[in-house]
Amino acid sequence: MTAFKEHRGIILFGLIAIIVLIGAYAAYQATGPMGIEERFNAATGLSSGGEEEEGSIAGFFLEGNMLSYLLVLVILAVACFAVYRHNQG
């Protein structure tokens, strides 16, 4: 009983993960392999233009424009540094 009390968090986490995994796999089998936007279009009945997967690396790809993404990341990094320095002082 004590062991259960000590590990109830991880047991609950594991149970949720198993249930969620079974549900996700069943849904995936029902819909077939689709990208996010295709899946949304299929669910809502909109005509699908297909997913853009330009520059995909091992199935990973970037949503949106790559150059803008990098630009925004640089701006955010600079902002983080500025906030860190400001709040350190």
Add this chain to the structure above:
Amino acid sequence: MAHIHLEDGSFTLTWVLVWWIIALACIGIALWVLRREKGKNQKKITIAAFVTAAAFALFQINIPLFGGVHLNLTPLVAILAGPVLGALVVLVINILSAAIGHGGWGLIGANVLINLVEVVVAYLIFRGSRKIIPDLFSRAGIATFAGLFCGNLMMVAIIMASGIQGVTQTPGQVLAGLSLIIAVNMGIAIVEALLTGLIVRYIGNIRPDILGESKP
């Protein structure tokens, strides 16, 4: 994760405005609370800046799991920055995402509300279950599952309430389709829960003060 991946024009202008107004009202409340607690959130602002950058970076990357999904990190934002700063973080992420072409501008209001639900629920579960689940990893993981599940429910509620222009499917068919999206989205929630749990446990080990926890 929970994010409406529809193009601008999918919702009528009335619904676009409704979700924008509600989202802005929530942001207004968050700003009012921040002004009232002047100076108290100084350290958290730095953390919020860092989680904004991290969440933005991951939010745009499509992971080839269950056909393709992306992480949100909204539960991590909630746990580290809190719900007030978290509201501002999700607004910034959604605006920047739309700016680079991920998500429509008109859907920012709706998407902010969805992410806000994730932030608030994850925060409440993480804080509220401290006595029942002292272990940081599983508590953060469970909070992540709960937050993301509620965010998905909010997404479906928004789509069902708004309706989508130009579709011939019945609301029942749309609901059935969206239910499958929830199930698939929750699949990636496992990855997000593991990631959030590991990060929170790591931070809890080295800097428990950031989490508002006492040292173990």
